[in-house]
């Protein structure tokens with residue numbers, strides 16, 4: 024299993040278990056406010072961990088800093104993510120993100136236009152859905 028050697032930020036606090044499968048940690052970097060309207064956090068996922076399906080009313084940008092991860096938009100194939108990848112997620116698009124099965128994974132998550140809302144959680148990503156990645 025790959026381990027993270029290029030971590031930039033502290034691991035932070037455990038992510039809320041009700042919205043994640045497996046373990047993840049969130050380090051808040053920029054809080055919600057009415058000046059920047061952007062919430063920024065560093066998220067670390069253990070191998071196999073992922074968040075539930077969800078949407079962002081104001082959209083989200085992911086910047087991958089370490090490890091190998093997955094990103095999926097509803098109805099599309101799972102995409103592989105690696106260090107240096109940037110994902111732009113339009114408002115209200117149903118999606119999830121997390122680690123691949125054999126690697127920890129870290130991204131910076133920037134939720135934009137947060138005056139419209141930060142995140143709306145949906146159902147967990149099942150093991151069956153998670154296994155659908157095709158190399």
Ligand code: MN
Nearest residue numbers: 077079083120
């Ligand atoms: Mn998201």
